[in-house]
Amino acid sequence: MSGKRSLIRSGTTVDQMVRAIGDRIVTGFLRPGEKLDETSLAARFDVSRTPVREALGQLSAMGLVERRPNRGAIVAVVTQEHLASMFESMAELEAICARFSAERMTSAERRALEIEHQASARLVRLRAEEDYEYFNTEFHSRLYRGAHNGHICEMTVMTRSRLAPFRRAQFMLPGRLAKSWQEHDAIVTAIMRGDGNAAGKAARDHVSIVSEASAVFAAGDQPKAASTTSVTAD
Amino acid sequence: MSGKRSLIRSGTTVDQMVRAIGDRIVTGFLRPGEKLDETSLAARFDVSRTPVREALGQLSAMGLVERRPNRGAIVAVVTQEHLASMFESMAELEAICARFSAERMTSAERRALEIEHQASARLVRLRAEEDYEYFNTEFHSRLYRGAHNGHICEMTVMTRSRLAPFRRAQFMLPGRLAKSWQEHDAIVTAIMRGDGNAAGKAARDHVSIVSEASAVFAAGDQPKAASTTSVTAD
DNA sequence: CGGCAAGCAATTGCATGCACTTTTTGCCTT
DNA sequence: AAGGCAAAAAGTGCATGCAATTGCTTGCCG
Numbered sequence: 001m002s003g004k005r006s007l008i009r010s011g012t013t014v015d016q017m018v019r020a021i022g023d024r025i026v027t028g029f030l031r032p033g034e035k036l037d038e039t040s041l042a043a044r045f046d047v048s049r050t051p052v053r054e055a056l057g058q059l060s061a062m063g064l065v066e067r068r069p070n071r072g073a074i075v076a077v078v079t080q081e082h083l084a085s086m087f088e089s090m091a092e093l094e095a096i097c098a099r100f101s102a103e104r105m106t107s108a109e110r111r112a113l114e115i116e117h118q119a120s121a122r123l124v125r126l127r128a129e130e131d132y133e134y135f136n137t138e139f140h141s142r143l144y145r146g147a148h149n150g151h152i153c154e155m156t157v158m159t160r161s162r163l164a165p166f167r168r169a170q171f172m173l174p175g176r177l178a179k180s181w182q183e184h185d186a187i188v189t190a191i192m193r194g195d196g197n198a199a200g201k202a203a204r205d206h207v208s209i210v211s212e213a214s215a216v217f218a219a220g221d222q223p224k225a226a227s228t229t230s231v232t233a234d
Numbered sequence: 235m236s237g238k239r240s241l242i243r244s245g246t247t248v249d250q251m252v253r254a255i256g257d258r259i260v261t262g263f264l265r266p267g268e269k270l271d272e273t274s275l276a277a278r279f280d281v282s283r284t285p286v287r288e289a290l291g292q293l294s295a296m297g298l299v300e301r302r303p304n305r306g307a308i309v310a311v312v313t314q315e316h317l318a319s320m321f322e323s324m325a326e327l328e329a330i331c332a333r334f335s336a337e338r339m340t341s342a343e344r345r346a347l348e349i350e351h352q353a354s355a356r357l358v359r360l361r362a363e364e365d366y367e368y369f370n371t372e373f374h375s376r377l378y379r380g381a382h383n384g385h386i387c388e389m390t391v392m393t394r395s396r397l398a399p400f401r402r403a404q405f406m407l408p409g410r411l412a413k414s415w416q417e418h419d420a421i422v423t424a425i426m427r428g429d430g431n432a433a434g435k436a437a438r439d440h441v442s443i444v445s446e447a448s449a450v451f452a453a454g455d456q457p458k459a460a461s462t463t464s465v466t467a468d
Numbered sequence: 469c470g471g472c473a474a475g476c477a478a479t480t481g482c483a484t485g486c487a488c489t490t491t492t493t494g495c496c497t498t
Numbered sequence: 499a500a501g502g503c504a505a506a507a508a509g510t511g512c513a514t515g516c517a518a519t520t521g522c523t524t525g526c527c528g
Contacts, residue, residue, distance in 0.1 A: 012303050012511070014291065038480070048513045050284070053481085054291045057248065061295040063388075069246050070480055070519050085383040092386070096326050151319040152326070154297075155389050246481070273509070282483045287511085304489050304510055 013047050017055035020045065025064050025075055028165035032077040036065060063162065086163055087211035091204045093156040094143065098187055098203035099196040101146035110192060113142050117188050124181045132177060139184060143203070146191075163214075170213035183209065247281050251289035254279065259298050259309050262399040266311040270299060297396060320397055321445035325438045327390040328377065332421055332437035333430040335380035344426060347376050351422050358415045363405045366414075373418055377437070380425075397448075404447040417443065 011019075021041070024030045036056060042049045056073045059065040067073045078086070105113070120135035140160070144153040170176055183206040190199035245253075255275070258264040270290060276283045290307045293299040301307045312320070339347070354369040374394070378387040404410055417440040424433035 014511085015303075039478090049480090050512055050514090054288050057288045057292050058295040061292040069249075071521095072480070082384055085385040088383055089385040089389065092330050149319040149322055150316055151323040151393070155323065155393075159385070159389075248481085271509080283510090284482055284484090305491095306510070 013051040014054045014058075017041075017045060017047070017051050018058050021055055022059055022062070022064055025059070026161050026164045028168070030075050032075050034075045036073040036075065038072075062158070083166060084211075084215075086159060087166075087207070087214070090156075090159050090163055091207035091211065093152065093159060094140070094207050095200040095204040096152060097143045097147040097156060098191065099200035100149060100152075101143050102191040102194055102196040102199040104148045105146040105191065109142070109146050113139070113146070114188060114192065116142070117184055120184075121181060124177050127177065129177060132180075136180070136184075143187070166214045167210060170210055173213050176213065179209070180206075247285040248288045248292075251275075251279060251281070251285050252292050255289055256293055256296070256298055259293070260395050260398045262402065264309045266309050268309045270307040270309065272306075296392070317400065318445075318449075320393060321400075321441065321448070324390075324393050324397060325441035325445065327386065327393060328374070328441050329434040329438040330386060331377045331381040331390060332425065333434035334383060334386075335377050336425040336428050336430040336433040338382045339380040339425065343376070343380050347373070347380070348422060348426065350376070351418055354418075355415060358411050361411065363411060366411055367405065370414065370418075377421070400448045401444060404444055407447055410447060413443070414440075 021030070021036070030036070038049045038052050038056070042052045045052070056065055056067065060067045060073065064076055065073050066076045101109075101113075116135060116138060120132060120139070123132040123135060141157075144156050147153060183202065186202040187199055187206065190196075190202050255264070255270070264270070272283045272286050272290070276286045279286070290299055290301065294301045294307065298310055299307050300310045335343075350369060350372060354366060354373070357366040357369060375391075378390045381387060405414075417436065420436040421433055421440065424430075424436050
């Protein structure tokens, strides 16, 4: 095969495949139930089947793909029940992160959170959904890291990524942007007060609202393929 | 190679390898930091390197092994910080499960929980650590399932298994058996009352105590393995 | 015309081989 | 004797090849 795989960045081929396929799944580019043919994927990425197989195995371990022995792999199909359970988990995980953040964030972390949050207010007024999305992701990531608990952070990030294709729909709801900011504000305020319980409750409510908003879209159809590569918006 | 791999049960070779190696890790038979040589493992289990590699990749995705590119795999080494974070996560996860269980368990599930719990009291009086351990596992599993949330259940089971080697020693502590039962009792009582908050708090406290008990052992040394170094295929 | 079975194409699962990277060893220099 | 360098050994990463399984097609029989 071609000696040097051109212009690909870091890590082993398998890692690249995991990221490449995983991205396409969480962005909805590959739809749930879609067949993942080893040979085609190998050809598509110009590698042999071996790294593709390893990548599919790892993605299966992560729950992003489903593998039937001798019958190939498909993008994991999430039932309504499982989707609901993931959203509920997400709410609880975010609540924990927010509570811990309120109790444990360093003053530097609190400052950074507040500053970024206030900065994002401008984007709401401008209705800059794309840019707000970036701040939103950053905002939540700060909460996860602020919990000062590596394992919870890991679980939360993982759950969040698996929900990504289902969250993007809420975009469409009018006024969601402003409401989202207000909900974030409630979380920030509670964290600044050091009120863990209030922060947790605010975070849980925030996610619940996102969940309901998404459920509207997720009701009938599975997530639609993405034209953009952006992921989050709550 | 030998045509039929003798007396190994189900699934593909890779699945068997994942279970085999994973078991050896969570039972402490393979110690953290121990080198996992692909060739040796392949020879031990009488398969080629390919399924071993895939298994190691999946175990790496699960966090049980650590893989350095081009430098082989080792059993994941957990720092004190990460161990603490996992125990803390465990406490929070169990708290969530208990709270949800209190709110959602069917009457059949409540009945089963209570019955099993009462039955295990006998084992405490007999100081039957081994048997109690079995009931203990079953007890917690009931809580996870009773939460009626597949994703939280998954995360909890996974976290629990990663903590398994560190929890092992706790029942050696004198009087721990009886205390454990009493803590379970508090959880059961709260669940029967349908008091989610109390159940959550009781579960969190329970895990915290286990965590502290385990920390005693984990303090100096990594979890102990079987004294022999031989690793044989099952 | 429908159902069933045998053959066939397609695809997965695993073994093997080779190239490249890391690590070790042994020799040479200072 | 210690340090550094180079060549060899060991081990990982990926490609390829072959056996085995699946499910699809086709032809036969009821």
